[in-house]
Amino acid sequence: MAFDLAARLAERRAADLYRQRPLLEGPQGPRLVVDGQPLLAFCSNDYLGLANHPDVVAAWQAGADRWGVGGGASHLVIGHTTAHHQLEEALAELTGRPRALLFSTGYMANLGVITALVGKGDTVLQDRLNHASLLDGGLLSGARFSRYLHNDVGSLSDRLAKATGNALVVTDGVFSMDGDVADLPALAQAARARNAWLMVDDAHGLGTLGAGGGGVVEHYGLGVDDVPVLVGTLGKACGTAGAFVAGSEALIEALIQFARPYIYTTSQPPALACATLKSLELVRTQAWRREHLAALIQQFREGAEQLGLRLMESQTPIQPIVIGDSAQALRLSRLLRERGLLVTAIRPPTVAVGSARLRVTLSAAHTAAQVQLLLNALAECYPQLERADA
Numbered sequence: 569m570a571f572d573l574a575a576r577l578a579e580r581r582a583a584d585l586y587r588q589r590p591l592l593e594g595p596q597g598p599r600l601v602v603d604g605q606p607l608l609a610f611c612s613n614d615y616l617g618l619a620n621h622p623d624v625v626a627a628w629q630a631g632a633d634r635w636g637v638g639g640g641a642s643h644l645v646i647g648h649t650t651a652h653h654q655l656e657e658a659l660a661e662l663t664g665r666p667r668a669l670l671f672s673t674g675y676m677a678n679l680g681v682i683t684a685l686v687g688k689g690d691t692v693l694q695d696r697l698n699h700a701s702l703l704d705g706g707l708l709s710g711a712r713f714s715r716y717l718h719n720d721v722g723s724l725s726d727r728l729a730k731a732t733g734n735a736l737v738v739t740d741g742v743f744s745m746d747g748d749v750a751d752l753p754a755l756a757q758a759a760r761a762r763n764a765w766l767m768v769d770d771a772h773g774l775g776t777l778g779a780g781g782g783g784v785v786e787h788y789g790l791g792v793d794d795v796p797v798l799v800g801t802l803g804k805a806c807g808t809a810g811a812f813v814a815g816s817e818a819l820i821e822a823l824i825q826f827a828r829p830y831i832y833t834t835s836q837p838p839a840l841a842c843a844t845l846k847s848l849e850l851v852r853t854q855a856w857r858r859e860h861l862a863a864l865i866q867q868f869r870e871g872a873e874q875l876g877l878r879l880m881e882s883q884t885p886i887q888p889i890v891i892g893d894s895a896q897a898l899r900l901s902r903l904l905r906e907r908g909l910l911v912t913a914i915r916p917p918t919v920a921v922g923s924a925r926l927r928v929t930l931s932a933a934h935t936a937a938q939v940q941l942l943l944n945a946l947a948e949c950y951p952q953l954e955r956a957d958a
Contacts, residue, residue, distance in 0.1 A: 584894040585915050595620040596807075598934050600910065607910040610928050610942055615776050615885045616857045617933030618807030618847045628808075631842025639835030643670075644824070647835035655841040658848050659812045662782055663800070665792050667820040671829065672836050674771055674801035674811040675701040679708060680827030681767065681797060681813055682738065686711040690733035693724060693764075695750070697743050702769055706738065718743075721754040728762040735762060736797075741770035741784035742777070745919050745927065747882025749773070749784055756794040767797035775805025776858060776885055781851040792816060806851060808844040810836050857932035861885060864930045864939050871943040877950060887928040888914070889946075896953050897924035903949040909942055 580586050593601040596619035600609045641647040659668035671677035682705030686692050690711040697718045706713045717723035737759045739750045759766040770783040778786030801811045878890045891897040897913040915924045
């Protein structure tokens with residue numbers, strides 16, 4: 569029997585769940601040209617505005633001049649350069665951990681860590697709203713897999729009481745679609761009480777949280793004993809690409825030996841590591857970016873609440889406006905685009921059925937005037953959805 573892909577695609581389109589790729593015609597930044605249309609964008613994860621920073625670009629160019637454009641082989645064969653090694657040392661320093669290990673993507677890091685740490689006879693417990701890469705890693709591990717209620721320590725504790733073998737608790741640091749922050753102190757306490765390890769994917773907290781940009785673990789003042797496994801990505805606040813795992817000497821050595829996505833993947837271009845080293849320097853030394861971003865978040869939340877928009881409990885750059893119906897979320901996105909603003913509609917299966925939303929993301933590269941333009945457009949467009957529902 570042939571695969572009926574056309575029917576599957578038609579079903580997705582009929583349910584207002586069809587996705588298309590916007591074609592970007594320039595570098596990341598608030599002002600973009602997308603599909604030939606000039607737009608003011610509020611949907612990038614470039615939270616600190618570093619993706620097109622001239623110093624980071626120059627570091628990449630200098631790295632290419634020295635190292636060329638390819639890694640050549642896996643880290644374990646001949647692909648591990650001094651540029652990669654220096655970046656790992658800088659990431660260990662940023663996160664306050666003995667060592668760090670580079671991965672080519674966050675998805676690969678999460679798959680690699682979970683499948684290396686647990687297997688048949690073990691238990692992996694995950695927050696219901698974890699990123700797909702964490703869930704996939706849990707399923708692929710072969711361990712007993714269970715999802716606890718979102719950010720609910722009581723629900724986690726109930727499941728930990730039934731855990732077998734080695735138990736790994738896995739959570740996002742900042743949840744990518746809701747923007748709220750995991751209650752790490754409580755999760756860490758629950759994990760320690762059952763001799764379990766806590767793994768945190770801080771993709772959206774690294775750079776934006778903590779006095780030095782160290783992320784959610786720094787924000788809470790926790791250490792490696794509280795969170796033995798820390799994952800971070802470099803393509804969001806750091807503005808480049810790739811990911812890392814930070815932890816103890818034993819953890820990193822174990823991942824080098826057993827994490828298949830690390831072992832069997834060509835290393836990232838060394839020039840990319842050079843660029844990321846420069847972006848980490850800016851993350852650490854330019855605290856004004858986090859301060860400006862925090863002011864924009866407050867401005868947006870206050871303005872949105874005055875408009876009666878349904879916001880979530882987020883003090884991070886991720887500010888979702890929950891609409892509910894997928895078609896209506898798409899409609900609001902289109903209305904904003906007609907006014908020169910790009911805000912992506914997020915629909916199932918990325919979020920739960922009935923919780924489609926506009927995922928507004930703010931950046932230190934935005935200005936207060938640009939945030940006000942977004943609020944003005946929402947004031948004009950959002951009531952049109954109410955009239956359509958009436």
